[in-house]
Amino acid sequence: MPPGGHDLKFECACGMHLTAPPQALGHKARCPRCRQVLTLDRPLPSAPPLDGRVKVRCACGAALAAPASAIGRKVQCPRCGEKMLITPQHAPRPGPAPLLSAADHDLLGHLGGHDPTAPPAAASSASNAVQGDDDMLLHLAPAEPVLVPPAAAEAAGEPILCPSCEQSLPHGAKICVQCGIDLKTGRSLLARDDDHIDRTYVYAENILSSFSWLAWFGFFPIGSEAFGTRTPWMIRGTAAPHGARTSPRRSARRVRTARHPKPDSPR
Structure with missing residues (x-):
C-alpha cells in the first residue's frame, strides 16, 4: 500500500483510467465505460x-480547494451541488496565492459526492462500498462476489412425432409415455408381455381344439338316446367307470326298465 493513503490509479483494457482508494487493492470493480469487471491488483x-x-471557483461564487491529485476528476460543490471537472488550468501558478476565507470549503470530503457537514448516515450492509460519480470514480462492493452471467441455453429443436400415436413430443424425448414406444427403435417396450399373452391364447386354443370331438361324438348320441334311434355308445363308455360300482343285475334291470317302462296303474 503506498504511503500516505493516496488514491490508486488503474487502467482498464478500454483505455480508461480509474481511481480507487488503497483499501480497494485486490478487490474487483466494474469499469463505468465498458462495464468490464477487472481486478484492482496492478496500480499505475x-x-x-x-x-x-x-x-476552483464554482459558478455560484463558492471558492473551493482540493489536493493536486484531484486534477482530472469531478468534484461537487457543497453549496449548489453542481459538479465540475478539475483541469490542469486550475493548478497553482508561481506567485503569491490569495488566501481563502473561512467560508471556503475543502473538497477532500466532496470527491466522493459526500457533504462533510451532513450527519453521518446509518451503517448498512454496503458500508464498505466506495461511492463516486458516474465518470471516474468506481463503485466497489468487496463483500459481494462477482456474478458471471450464465451461458446461453441451447436453442430448442423441432418436436418429435411418435410413430404410433402421432403425438407431438418435446425435442430430446426418448420414450412416448402415451403408448410406450421407443422413439429410437420404433418398438414397443411392452413387446415381451404381448408375446406372453399371445402364447397364452395359442395354448388355450390348442386345449379347446383337443375337446372339440365332443361336439360330434358326445352331444349327438345324447339326442339319439332321447329319441330311441341309436345306442349311445360314447355316453355308456364315459359312464362305464361310474356304473362299475353296481352289480350287473341291477344294471340290466335299470336298462330294461328304461326301455320298457311300466304302465301307469288305474286310479
Missing part, C-alpha cells in the same frame, strides 16, 4: 506530487 505508477492545492 503514481505521478510526482504537485506542490500546493488546486483552487
Whole structure:
C-alpha cells in the first residue's frame, strides 16, 4: 500500500483510467465505460506530487480547494451541488496565492459526492462500498462476489412425432409415455408381455381344439338316446367307470326298465 493513503490509479483494457482508494487493492470493480469487471491488483505508477492545492471557483461564487491529485476528476460543490471537472488550468501558478476565507470549503470530503457537514448516515450492509460519480470514480462492493452471467441455453429443436400415436413430443424425448414406444427403435417396450399373452391364447386354443370331438361324438348320441334311434355308445363308455360300482343285475334291470317302462296303474 503506498504511503500516505493516496488514491490508486488503474487502467482498464478500454483505455480508461480509474481511481480507487488503497483499501480497494485486490478487490474487483466494474469499469463505468465498458462495464468490464477487472481486478484492482496492478496500480499505475503514481505521478510526482504537485506542490500546493488546486483552487476552483464554482459558478455560484463558492471558492473551493482540493489536493493536486484531484486534477482530472469531478468534484461537487457543497453549496449548489453542481459538479465540475478539475483541469490542469486550475493548478497553482508561481506567485503569491490569495488566501481563502473561512467560508471556503475543502473538497477532500466532496470527491466522493459526500457533504462533510451532513450527519453521518446509518451503517448498512454496503458500508464498505466506495461511492463516486458516474465518470471516474468506481463503485466497489468487496463483500459481494462477482456474478458471471450464465451461458446461453441451447436453442430448442423441432418436436418429435411418435410413430404410433402421432403425438407431438418435446425435442430430446426418448420414450412416448402415451403408448410406450421407443422413439429410437420404433418398438414397443411392452413387446415381451404381448408375446406372453399371445402364447397364452395359442395354448388355450390348442386345449379347446383337443375337446372339440365332443361336439360330434358326445352331444349327438345324447339326442339319439332321447329319441330311441341309436345306442349311445360314447355316453355308456364315459359312464362305464361310474356304473362299475353296481352289480350287473341291477344294471340290466335299470336298462330294461328304461326301455320298457311300466304302465301307469288305474286310479
